[in-house]
Amino acid sequence: MINFDVLRSYMDDDEDIIQxxxxxxxxxxxxxxxxxxSHYTAQNWSDLFLTAHSLKGILSSFGESDTVARLQSIENATRDGIAPHEDDVQHVIKGLAVINQQVIDYLASAS
Known part of the structure; x- marks a missing residue:
């Protein structure tokens, strides 16, 4: 989940920047x-690595830690061409659904 206190500190508490x-x-x-x-199912470890790495970076700036830790695990495995643990993948998928909804809700309330 997004830690809005951390996010606001990274974004200098600027609502326009957050939006x-x-x-x-x-x-x-x-x-x-x-x-x-898709990348996991196709066993496309290089693309899964890039996706996990990109998401990890942006979610870190949102103050998110749980999904970020799982993305780090996926990144570590796929960097070495190894299949990540399925539970990490499933956890990230569920976490991203929650985060996406938080973002959508935030933007809707800011309108």
């Missing part, structure tokens, strides 16, 4: 769960 970052996040990563699952 812009969230909008960009949805444009770029709203389908992150689908990408993770």
């Amino acid at each position: 812009a970052v969230f909008t960009a996040f949805l444009e770029e990563h709203e389908d992150g769960s689908d990408k993770i699952l």
Whole structure:
């Protein structure tokens, strides 16, 4: 889940910046769960590594820690061409659904 206190500190408590970052996040990563699952199913470890790495970076700036830790595990495994643990993949997919909904709700309330 997003830690809004951490997010606000990273974004200098600027609502316009937060809204812009969230909008960009949805444009770029709203389908992150689908990408993770697709790459995992296809055993495409290089693309799974890149997707996990990208999501890990942006979610870290959101103050998220649980899904980030699982993304780090996926990144570590796939960097070495090893299949990540399925429970890590499933946890990330569920976590991303919650995060996406938080972002959507935030943007809707800011309108």
